[in-house]
Amino acid sequence: MHIILSLFCIVFLINNISADCPNGTICQIDSTLFDLSSTQEQDIVSTNNPSTPAVVITTAQPGPSTTPGSTTSLSNSDGTPCNCNxxxxxxxxxxxxxxxxxxxxxxxxxxxxxxxxxxxxxxxxxxxxxxxxxxxxxxxxxxxxxxxxxxxxxxxxxxxxxxxxxxxxxxxxxxxxxxxxxxxxxxxxxxxxxxxxxxxxxxxxxxxxxxxxxxxxxxxxxxxxxxxxxxxxxxxxxxxxxxxxxxxxxxxxxxxxxxxxxxxxxxxxxxxxxxxxxxxCLCPFGSYQLKTLNTTSYQQTYYADCLQPIGAGTFPKFAEKVCEARNGTLVSLTSQAKTDFMFNVAVYGTDKTVSSSNSLHIGLHRNTQSQWAWYGYGQTEYPLGNFQPWAPGFNNNSAGDAVYIDKLGPGNWQWMTGSSSSNPFQYICQIRACDSAPTNCDRSGWLNNGQ
Missing domain, CATH: 3.40.50.410 (von Willebrand factor, type A domain)
Structure with missing residues (x-):
């Protein structure tokens, strides 16, 4: 566990909050989401009695107010929507x-x-x-x-x-x-x-x-x-x-x-x-497709984000290069639901690649305009949204040009800033799924039922 003391900062005591789904309903992660795309094995589940595993909770500080046009739909979304055409x-x-x-x-x-x-x-x-x-x-x-x-x-x-x-x-x-x-x-x-x-x-x-x-x-x-x-x-x-x-x-x-x-x-x-x-809308071999469940309507939403844990640690600027070589980016944690999914499935699921890690690089970074932004697919980026679970002593004005998520205690992970040229941590790549608007996507996981 990293304990960071920042002088001249005020430490706020923040109540735990959970992220809302669209339309004000509450999202949680369902056990059918624990699917590695190398097998895509799904438990047969009745919607009359869905099961719910423990959820990793972060503490999100309120984000700064934003001006119109300062964020995009992805900034506050659970994930990248599958193209439905x-x-x-x-x-x-x-x-x-x-x-x-x-x-x-x-x-x-x-x-x-x-x-x-x-x-x-x-x-x-x-x-x-x-x-x-x-x-x-x-x-x-x-x-x-x-x-x-x-x-x-x-x-x-x-x-x-x-x-x-x-x-x-x-x-x-x-x-x-x-x-x-x-x-x-x-x-x-x-x-x-x-x-x-x-x-x-x-x-x-x-x-x-x-x-x-x-x-x-x-x-x-x-x-x-x-x-x-x-x-x-x-x-x-x-x-x-x-x-x-x-x-x-x-x-x-x-x-x-x-x-x-x-x-x-x-x-x-x-x-x-x-x-x-x-x-x-399917993910390549060895990755986990982001899914969320609306527990009011029992409707499941699939996203075009495929999470892949990487065990060989490196600096964040090089971690992004590794992810880009896989047609992806470092993971973007734009909501509580996506954060919960990442930990429940990609970190603490059946794949133990990064399960012992106490710090993980994520895709939040300062761009050329010195603004916090998430890496997007195809050499794009989009601004930081409202979801900002900063650790005590950190906020969007803290020094540094990269962000990692740090384990402060059991089930308690929060954001800290650092240098893009230091901290050789493990990380999660986020790869774009193939869907109904295909470009150059990896279909190796589909071939011969290889998922």
């Missing part, structure tokens, strides 16, 4: 739709309309420049499964829309069984034969599954979904008029955590589109 999606996507009596013939057209809206402007193709297009497959199921079109079938959106709005021909009014396990098993087989381990098609994989009810026959959907999630297949589920709640309870277990929605929700189309955006 349908026209830029590049996925292998399977649509899996319940056609049993529980849906009803009109229900199939409603589902078709909802999916058509969610997939509007998605570049559906079999070939395009690089990998930046989406292949779509379409399946319907009841007691059996029928593949209308696999991942090699649709060459444009018109063909898919024609089949979506013709789903009524596959309706089975006398079949009251919805075998979700068999449907997932078929989807898993299609991915295994047409998408996984194909080096020429290195893209994320996703499933959108609609269900009105559930009947367990032979294949256990929870086990199959776990295998798929552990193979980096992102599963979005939608319950359709599930009055009994049986399907909803199951869908909470098989979806990627917090990706189960209701077709009747006013924002269902937006939720499905956002889920596909998150499926298309």
């Amino acid at each position: 349908n026209s830029g999606l590049w996925l292998d996507l399977l649509l899996v739709i319940d056609r049993s009596a529980g849906v009803g013939v009109d229900g199939l057209t409603e589902i078709a309309g909802q999916l058509a809206a969610a997939l509007n402007n998605v570049p559906i193709a079999q070939k395009a420049q690089n990998d930046f297009y989406t292949r779509v497959g379409l399946l319907v199921y009841s007691s059996d499964v029928q593949v209308i079109g696999d991942l090699t079938h649709y060459t444009n959106s018109d063909g898919l829309l024609n089949d979506l709005f013709s789903l009524t021909q596959y309706y089975k009014p006398s079949d009251r069984i919805a075998d979700i396990g068999k449907a997932l098993k078929t989807a898993q087989t299609i991915f295994q034969t047409q998408s996984l381990n194909i080096t020429s098609r290195n893209v994320p994989k996703a499933v959108v599954l609609y269900a009105s009810s559930y009947n367990k026959i032979n294949d256990d959907p929870v086990t199959i979904a776990s295998q798929m999630n552990n193979s980096n297949i992102f599963i979005i589920t939608i319950n359709y008029h599930d009055n009994s709640g049986v399907a909803t309870d199951l869908l909470n277990q098989i979806s990627t955590p917090y990706m189960n929605f209701s077709s009747d929700a006013n924002d269902a189309v937006a939720e499905i589109s956002q889920g596909l955006c998150y499926a298309n």
Whole structure:
């Protein structure tokens, strides 16, 4: 522990505060966030009973008042938003739709309309420049499964829309069984034969599954979904008029955590589109994707920041060079939620690279105008925001041109200033995720389920 005494400074006693999410709700870190992107293994969690680990708390002093234009949206954000642009999606996507009596013939057209809206402007193709297009497959199921079109079938959106709005021909009014396990098993087989381990098609994989009810026959959907999630297949589920709640309870277990929605929700189309955006926002091998959970709405937000702990310590100016060589920067701690995530996942999670460290470099530095700023991606920067957990005796006027976060006690980490040419501490790099606006991103973690 570093104990720094600064003469001629007044030491303020500050009450602990926690960071608010947007719209005034409180963020906390959920156990499903403890995912190393080298495996992307996610516990199957019901949104009805989310678990919450201990959170590392820092003490944030009020930041200085700012003038209009002195900060950017990133200055006070939890993280860098994933780009959510349908026209830029590049996925292998399977649509899996319940056609049993529980849906009803009109229900199939409603589902078709909802999916058509969610997939509007998605570049559906079999070939395009690089990998930046989406292949779509379409399946319907009841007691059996029928593949209308696999991942090699649709060459444009018109063909898919024609089949979506013709789903009524596959309706089975006398079949009251919805075998979700068999449907997932078929989807898993299609991915295994047409998408996984194909080096020429290195893209994320996703499933959108609609269900009105559930009947367990032979294949256990929870086990199959776990295998798929552990193979980096992102599963979005939608319950359709599930009055009994049986399907909803199951869908909470098989979806990627917090990706189960209701077709009747006013924002269902937006939720499905956002889920596909998150499926298309992935981190490189050996990094942790920033995620936060709104505990009021139980909505999880994915960010395009991938945290990577570095055990070989160096001075902060050289640490930034190391991160830039990985197409990243030193980590920016712009909120309490992001700070909690960094410690719970990247520092004290399954990776122990920097878990014994008492000091870590972060990306806050004095720029050429002698103002405090965070390093941004692509040789950019943005100003310090309101979140400023300075240690006693330190503030934004303290001497120094670099900042590190120091352990003052168990679970108590706060900022201190230093020189960019001293203090060879360990550090956390922050790497930009690949998403629907790809440039030159690292996809090594996706290939052959390597995440």
